Amino acid sequence: MLRLATWNVNSIRIRLPLLAELSKREVPDVICLQEVKAKEDDFPFDKIRQLGFENIALYSIPGYNGVAILSKPPLSNINKYPHVGRDDARHISAVIDDKFEVHNIYVPAGGDVPDAKNNPSFAYKLDFVDEATEFFSNKGIKPRLLCGDFNIAPSENDVWNHKALMQIVSHTPIEVEKLNRFFKKGKFFDAVRKIYPESEKIYSWWSYRNPNWQTNNKGRRLDHIWIDNELSSAVVGTKICKYFRAKERPSDHVPVIVELKI
């Protein structure tokens, strides 16, 4: 069994108490974090090791972004990948227990205006997805698990209002098209949708700017766990930890967990 969690923490230092709770209540073997927002010197290695995650792979820059893989099983072949010519700390991978290659990505959010000509952030996002598509079109040696904050909600039931959100960055047709192409070319399988049917609305993110997020439930599913198609039968469970959004000092994203029988 392998329990893999992905979580955009929006600052690892602020979220340490919740990380401890995730570790205790959900008992993941591996946690992929995005937006750690801490340079290497500020990263709380010791406190995370005390939670049982003795093996840590970190790719970070001061201030923004940053991704990490926290693991109880041993890690090897750690790789950090700058994309679209930027050293932005958005993609790291490691081999877990000599069995799987886990990739953790943080796709650029893309700004507010869904127009690549007038918004460089949006152009960067599209280029990032294109580059990732090429990257993952080539098979690795080990079976691959890919997770992270993709900042795109591809399906109608990945957003609270499909029609309205088609004009909002994260659910525009061009983003959805590119993410679907990424999915197909990489021959991936959506581990979360194996358990939650396509007809069910599920979200992993609720904006900080909506204080009534619980009653309005205007969420989006931005965080994903994709696995190699061959591993599809190994998925035995999935959990979106919505209760984390209601905690004291929450991230705007909640942890997403998959359980694999392998």
Added chain:
DNA sequence: ATGGTGGAAGGTCCA
């Protein structure tokens, strides 16, 4: 038509 909140090279920038 803009703001709302949260977090970070501490001042705006990004989400």
